[in-house]
Amino acid sequence: xxxxxxxxxxxxxxxxxxxxxxxxxxxxxxxxxxxxxxxxxxxxxxxxxxxxxxxxxxxxxxxxxxxxxxxxxxxxxxxxxxxxxxxxxxxxxxxxxxxxxxxxxxxxxxxxxxxxxxxxxxxxxxxxxxxxxxxxxxxxxxxxxxxxxxxxxxxxxxxxxxxxxxxxxxxxxxxxxxxxxxxxxxxxxxxxxxxxxxxxxxxxxxxxxxxxxxxxxxxxxxxx
Amino acid sequence: xxxxxxxxxxxxxxxxxxxxxxxxxxxxxxxxxxxxxxxxxxxxxxxxxxxxxxxxxxxxxxxxxxxxxxxxxxxxxxxxxxxxxxxxxxxxxxxxxxxxxxxxxxxxxxxxxxxxxxxxxxxxxxxxxxxxxxxxxxxxxxxxxxxxxxxxxxxxxxxxxxxxxxxxxxxxxxxxxxxxxxxxxxxxxxxxxxxxxxxxxxxxxxxxxxxxxxxxxxxxxxxxxxxxxxxxxxxxxxxxxxxxxxxxxxxxxxxxxxxxxxxxxxxxxxxxxxxxxxxxxxxxxxxxxxxxxxxxxxxxxxxxxxxxxxxxxxxxxxxxxxxxxxxxxxxxxxxxxxxxxxxxxxxxxxxxxxxxxxxxxxxxxxxxxxxxxxxxxxxxxxxxxxxxxxxxxxxxxxxxxxxxxxxxxxxxxxxxxxxxxxxxxxxxxxxxxxxxxxxxxxxxxxxxxxxxxxxxxxxxxxxxxxxxxxxxxxxxxxxxxxxxxxxxxxxxxxxxxxxxxxxxx
Numbered sequence: 001x002x003x004x005x006x007x008x009x010x011x012x013x014x015x016x017x018x019x020x021x022x023x024x025x026x027x028x029x030x031x032x033x034x035x036x037x038x039x040x041x042x043x044x045x046x047x048x049x050x051x052x053x054x055x056x057x058x059x060x061x062x063x064x065x066x067x068x069x070x071x072x073x074x075x076x077x078x079x080x081x082x083x084x085x086x087x088x089x090x091x092x093x094x095x096x097x098x099x100x101x102x103x104x105x106x107x108x109x110x111x112x113x114x115x116x117x118x119x120x121x122x123x124x125x126x127x128x129x130x131x132x133x134x135x136x137x138x139x140x141x142x143x144x145x146x147x148x149x150x151x152x153x154x155x156x157x158x159x160x161x162x163x164x165x166x167x168x169x170x171x172x173x174x175x176x177x178x179x180x181x182x183x184x185x186x187x188x189x190x191x192x193x194x195x196x197x198x199x200x201x202x203x204x205x206x207x208x209x210x211x212x213x214x215x216x217x218x219x220x221x222x223x224x
Numbered sequence: 225x226x227x228x229x230x231x232x233x234x235x236x237x238x239x240x241x242x243x244x245x246x247x248x249x250x251x252x253x254x255x256x257x258x259x260x261x262x263x264x265x266x267x268x269x270x271x272x273x274x275x276x277x278x279x280x281x282x283x284x285x286x287x288x289x290x291x292x293x294x295x296x297x298x299x300x301x302x303x304x305x306x307x308x309x310x311x312x313x314x315x316x317x318x319x320x321x322x323x324x325x326x327x328x329x330x331x332x333x334x335x336x337x338x339x340x341x342x343x344x345x346x347x348x349x350x351x352x353x354x355x356x357x358x359x360x361x362x363x364x365x366x367x368x369x370x371x372x373x374x375x376x377x378x379x380x381x382x383x384x385x386x387x388x389x390x391x392x393x394x395x396x397x398x399x400x401x402x403x404x405x406x407x408x409x410x411x412x413x414x415x416x417x418x419x420x421x422x423x424x425x426x427x428x429x430x431x432x433x434x435x436x437x438x439x440x441x442x443x444x445x446x447x448x449x450x451x452x453x454x455x456x457x458x459x460x461x462x463x464x465x466x467x468x469x470x471x472x473x474x475x476x477x478x479x480x481x482x483x484x485x486x487x488x489x490x491x492x493x494x495x496x497x498x499x500x501x502x503x504x505x506x507x508x509x510x511x512x513x514x515x516x517x518x519x520x521x522x523x524x525x526x527x528x529x530x531x532x533x534x535x536x537x538x539x540x541x542x543x544x545x546x547x548x549x550x551x552x553x554x555x556x557x558x559x560x561x562x563x564x565x566x567x568x569x570x571x572x573x574x575x576x577x578x579x580x581x582x583x584x585x586x587x588x589x590x591x592x593x594x595x596x597x598x599x600x601x602x603x604x605x606x607x608x609x610x611x612x613x614x615x616x617x618x619x620x621x622x623x624x625x626x627x628x629x630x631x632x633x634x635x636x637x638x639x640x641x642x643x644x645x646x647x648x649x650x651x652x653x654x655x656x657x658x659x660x661x662x663x664x665x666x667x668x669x670x671x672x673x674x675x676x677x678x679x680x681x682x683x684x685x686x687x688x689x690x691x692x693x694x695x696x697x698x699x700x701x702x703x704x705x706x707x708x709x710x711x712x713x714x715x716x717x718x719x720x721x722x723x724x725x726x727x728x729x
Contacts, residue, residue: 186600193569216519
C-alpha cells in the first residue's frame with residue numbers, strides 16, 4: 001500500500017515512516033500543508049495520513065482542496081485534538097477516519113488497512129465468505145459449513161465487521177466506533193464480553209478457530 | 225510585579241493630583257456645584273418674592289396717601305402751566321408739619337420745595353422705586369439732625385415738573401437689610417454645608433475605593449484570605465463589599481479545587497508514570513525482549529492517557545462549549561443503547577439488570593453521546609461495586625417539567641459523609657483505591673449534568689441510587705418522529721438482549 005504522510009513534527013514523521021515501512025508499506029512524506037497538497041496532486045497513493053495542525057495550510061484546508069479537485073482517496077486525519085467536535089469537523093470536511101494522538105501503531109495500521117479495503121472493494125457483495133463461514137447480508141444469516149448459526153442483530157453486525165476485515169487486525173476502538181457507534185471508552189469490558197460470546201457461537205465445536213485475539217491490540221478473523 | 229507602578233497601598237494626601245483624578249471626587253464636586261446652584265436659586269427666588277410683596281405693599285400705602293391728600297385738594301388741578309406752582313402753594317403751608325416725604329421739582333429741574341434730600345440717594349433701589357433721605361427734619365424737632373430714609377415715587381406733572389412723594393421707610397429698610405443679610409449667610413451656609421457634605425461623601429467613597437484597591441493588591445499578591453469590611457449599614461458600599469467578598473469566596477474555592485486537583489494529579493497521574501518508569505528501567509536490565517513486560521508498560525501508559533482524556537473532556541464540558549451538538553431526542557434512545565452494551569456484561573457476573581420506563585416518551589434536548597457516556601460511567605461504577613448475583617436497574621420517570629433518571633445498584637453504596645466528595649476530580653473512596661479506574665467518572669457525569677442544566681443527587685436504596693433530574697424538552701414535536709425511525713431497530717435490540725439473558729440462565 002502506498003501511503004502519503006503529511007506531518008510537520010519530525011519525530012512523529014520518523015515514527016510513522018519507520019512503523020509503516022516495517023509493516024510493509026511504501027511511504028512518501030511531506031512536512032507542511034502546501035507541499036503535502038502538491039505531493040498529493042502529483043504522486044499516486046492509496047491512503048493519506050494527514051496531520052490536522054500544520055504550518056501554512058492546515059489539515060482541513062489541504063483536505064478541502066483535495067476534495068475540491070475531486071481526489072477521493074481515503075484520508076485519515078491525525079490530531080492532538082481528540083474531542084468529538086474536532087472529529088466531527090474533520091469528518092465533515094471529507095476525512096474518512098480520525099485518530100487522536102497519541103495512538104498505537106497497530107491502531108493506525110489497522111485503520112489504514114480498513115480504509116484501503118473499503119476503497120478498493122466497495123460494499124456491493126450480498127454474501128461474504130471466509131473459509132467455511134458464510135454470511136448472507138440480505139437475510140442476516142450466517143452458517144459455518146452446513147451448520148446454521150443463530151445470531152442476534154448486534155452479533156451479526158460484529159461478525160460482519162470482522163469478516164469484511166478478514167485477515168486484518170481490528171482494534172477494540174474500531175469495534176466500539178463501527179459496531180456500537182461509540183466514540184469513548186466505556187471502561188467496562190463490553191467488547192471482550194461480546195467477543196467471547198460471538199466466539200462461542202462461531203468457533204465452539206469446530207476444529208479450526210477463525211477468531212483470534214491479538215494481544216494488546218484487538219482481534220482478527222482469518223481463515224485457518 | 226509591583227516595581228513598575230506606584231504603590232497604591234500608601235495613604236494618599238487628600239489634595240494630591242490623584243485626588244482630582246478620582247471619578248468619585250469629580251462626581252462629588254459636580255453634584256455639589258449643582259446642589260449649591262439649586263440652593264442659590266431657591267434663596268434668590270424667595271428673597272425676590274418677599275421683597276416684591278413688601279414693596280408692593282408699601283407703594284400701595286403711598287398711593288393711598290397721595291390719593292387721600294389729592295382728595296382734599298380741588299377736583300380740578302390746573303391742567304397745563306402752573307401745576308407746579310399750584311402744588312407749591314399747597315405744600316408750602318403745611319410742609320413743616322408733614323409726616324410724608326415730599327419734593328417738588330419744576331420743569332427746569334430746579335428744586336422748588338422739599339423736606340427730603342433727593343440728591344442723596346439711599347442705598348436701596350428696587351425697580352422703579354428709590355429711596356431718599358431726610359435731612360433737616362422739620363416736623364419733629366427732637367429728631368433734628370437725624371436722618372430718616374423714605375421711599376419715594378416719582379409723579380410726573382403735566383407742566384413738566386415732578387412731584388416726588390413718599391413715606392418714611394426705615395422700618396422696612398431694616399427688614400430688607402435683614403433679608404439681605406439672610407441671603408448672604410444663607411448662601412454661605414448652604415454652600416459650606418454642601419461642600420462639607422460632598423467632602424465627607426467623597427472621602428468615604430475614596431476611602432472605600434482605597435480599601436478596595438488595597439485589597440486587590442493583597443489578593444493579587446496571593447493572599448486570598450483578605451476580605452472587605454462590611455459596616456452593616458446595608459448601603460451600596462456594603463453591597464459592593466459583600467459582592468466582592470462573595471467573588472473572593474468563589475475564587476478561594478476554585479483555587480482550593482485547583483490545589484486539590486494538582487494534589488490528585490501528583491498522586492493519580494504521577495504514580496502510574498512512576499510505575500511506568502520503573503518498568504522501563506527493569507526492561508533495560510532484562511537480557512531478552514519480553515512482550516509481556518512491554519505490553520504491561522503500554523497498558524500503564526494507556527491508563528495515564530485515559531485519565532488525561534477524561535480530564536480534558538471535563539474541562540471542555542465545564543467551559544460549556546459543547547452545546548452546539550444539542551439535538552431533540554428521546555432519552556430512551558440512550559438507555560436502550562446502554563442496554564445494548566451492558567446487559568450481556570452484567571449477565572456474565574450474574575447481575576440482574578432492568579430498565580423501567582412506563583411513560584410514552586422522554587423528550588429531552590441535549591447531546592446524546594454525552595448522556596450515553598454519563599450513563600455508561602454510572603453503569604460502569606455500578607458494575608464495579610455490585611457483587612456477583614446483585615442487581616442494577618435504570619428507571620426513567622416523567623415529572624411535571626422534568627425527567628428523572630435513576631440508576632440503582634445493590635452494591636455497598638456511598639457513606640453520607642463522602643457523597644459530596646465523589647463528584648470531585650480524582651476522588652476515590654479510600655477502600656477502592658485499589659480498583660481500576662481514574663476517579664474521574666462521576667466528575668464527568670456531574671459535568672455532563674451541568675452542561676444540560678440537570679441536577680444530580682446520591683441516595684441510598686439497597687445500594688447506591690444516583691438520581692439525575694433534567695429539564696423536559698418543551699419543543700418536542702419531532703421527537704416521536706425520530707423515535708419512529710429508530711423504533712424497529714431498538715425493539716430488535718431489546719428483543720435480542722432479552723433473549724440473550726434467557727439464554728444465559
